[in-house]
Amino acid sequence: MFELEAAAASSRISTVPTAEKILLLVGLTFCAVAVNPTVVAVPLIIAFIWAKPPLKLYLPIIGFNAVFVGVGMIPLVWNLTSSGIVAVPGGFSNAVSVWWRCVVAASGTLLFACTTPLSDIISWARRVHIPTSLTYVVQIMYRMVGALWQTFVGMREAAAQRLSERTFRTRMHSTGLIGASLFVVAFMRARLMQEALELRADPLEVKTFHSYVPARPARLVAIALVLVATFCVGYVL
Secondary structure, X not given: OOHHHHHHHOOOOOOOOHHHHHHHHHHHHHHHHHOOHHHHHHHHHHHHHHHOOOHHHHHHHHHHHHHHHHHHOHHHHEEEEOXXXXXXXXXXXXXXXXXXXXXXXXXXXXXXXXXXXXXXXXXXXXXXXXXXXXXXXXXXXXXXXXXXXXXXXXXXXXXXXXXXXXXXXXXXXXXXXXXXXXXXXXXXXXXXXXXXXXXXXXXXXXXXXXXXXXXXXXXXXXXXXHHHHHHHHHHHO
């Protein structure tokens, strides 16, 4: 079992109805993309304190995402032209804004993954008739996030043993090389794992030990009000 799945299964809010967590955390993720992400970060921090995911798992994955997105922001700051590399006017502020928005959105998605077992997601998707193709993509991404940390640890240890890292410079160099291929390797591992599971049975038809907990209407209304308030404040600011 990946550490992510173990963390989700042992989360203090793992028994909270899946529909409520989807509405809150996925809703905040969409708000982070649509409006001021700093405003959205406030309810996300409150949800983080409420859920208490394991920091040794949560922070490294968020850090990897932040670095990965940061590298992608470079074209917003500099352009390669016939005259050479030139700075884009206002590019740095735009890059920081987009980077922060992506980090906040990823935080909401990861918090949902750290508190909701995959079996709960499959069960909920089956009940609300989510398209099979969409559920399949969610499963692959869920397993990719789970494989990310273990893939990094394995690649890091292999590089350290092969290169006999002894200085800070060699450690940073090998870490950079690992980061360049980390997401690709993690995604391939997730695909292989998903294909192996499909050889046993249709993943969407597998029976899981899951006790269905219906969503509470009052909680759904309260969460919807929080999302509306967050969206309005973020839109104004």
